[in-house]
Amino acid sequence: MKIKIYFKSFLIFIFAIPTLNSCVRNNDFQTPPLICNNRFDAxxxxxxxxxxxxxxxxxxxxxxxxxxxxxxxxxxSSDENGNFYKTISIQDRPENPTVGLQMEVDRASNYADFPVGSHIRIKANGLVLGTDHGTIKIGSVDPVYAIGRIPASLFSRYISGVCNGSNMEIVPIVPTVVSSLSVAKNTKYLNTLVVVNNLKFAPTDLGKTYLDYVSGEGTDTDRNILDAFSNKSIIRNSAFFIGGKKSIPAGSGSIIFVVSRYNFTWQNIIRSLEDVKITN
Structure with missing residues (x-):
């Protein structure tokens, strides 16, 4: 008798499982929508x-x-394609900026949280500001370097998105049109996004790829560019640049880049191959 009762109870439990599962599926807890809150005051x-x-x-x-x-x-800037390793370049306006700045951060994949055009707010209290190797930077106090990288664990203490409704505001960035590579070598353009027209890669770099490779590994590489007035400058790519195996294009056109400098060497950094608009 007891066996029959137990067996009957077992069957009731087995047949009840789909019903219980069905109840859970029909009443799944919905993930609440992300709400943008301005972490810092105005x-x-x-x-x-x-x-x-x-x-x-x-x-x-x-x-x-x-x-x-x-x-x-x-x-x-964007580190999605391998350039701008552990740095974020920012400017004060989305169009016609008056100043740029390089932020040193000890984290990668910054593009995922702060893509190009992100309107951000920085609370600089506790950070270091100054000129390092010819470029104005902001970063962390560091026992070794003049301006260190902000630790990933402290990153959100200093930077936050600015809200536009329930989402972070992301706006188009309009590159500043600069008439020549010579003009681009001006401190007012440092760490700002510019575009120069009528550019071409130097004949000595045609037939090469964006990166040099040693034993199959990419290396930091400079490629020479010329403007319509025969002024020279360089496009510098990180060893991690994912477009490194692409061939340098012949022809002429425009290049969008972030103006940078290391000591006395001016160098221009593209965010992706889409910034190079050169056709035969």
Whole structure:
């Protein structure tokens, strides 16, 4: 008798399982939509005014406490294709910027959180600002380097998206049209997005690829470019650039790039091959 009762109970339980599962499926907890919250208060200064305080050949540390130092900026770089390794280039306006800045960060895949055009807000308290190897940078206090990389674990303490409704605001970035490579070698364009027309790669680089390879491994590589006035400059690509095996194009056209400098060497950095608009 007891066996029959137990067996009957077992059958009831087995047949009840689909019903229970059905109930769970019909009442799944829905993931709430992401809500953008401005982490920092409104800007207390402009990016231009902030950058203007950077010493020419030294650094300063923004006091961690006291008056908040907060400014807005727009992301113009992307590490999605391997360039801009552990750096983010920003400028003060999406169009006709007056100043640019390089942020040192100890994290990769920054494009996933802050794609090109992201309107961001930076709270600089506790960070280091200054000129390092010819470029104005902002980063972390570091025992070895003048301006260190902001640790990934502290990144959100200093940078946040600016909301447009429930989402972070992302706007088109319009490259500044610069008439020549010579004109682009001006500190006012450092870490800003520009475009120069009527460019071509130097004849000595035709037939090569964007990267040089040693034992199958890419290396940091410079490729020479010329403008219509025979001015010269370089496109510099990281060893991690995923377009490295593509051939250098012949012909002429425009190139969009972020203006950079290492000590006295001006170098221009593309975000992807889409920035190179050269046709035969």
């Amino acid at each position: 800007s207390t200064t402009t990016m231009a005014a902030f950058v203007a305080t950077a010493p020419a050949n030294a650094t300063i540390t923004i006091p961690a406490t006291g008056t908040p130092v907060i400014f807005d900026a727009y992301v113009i």
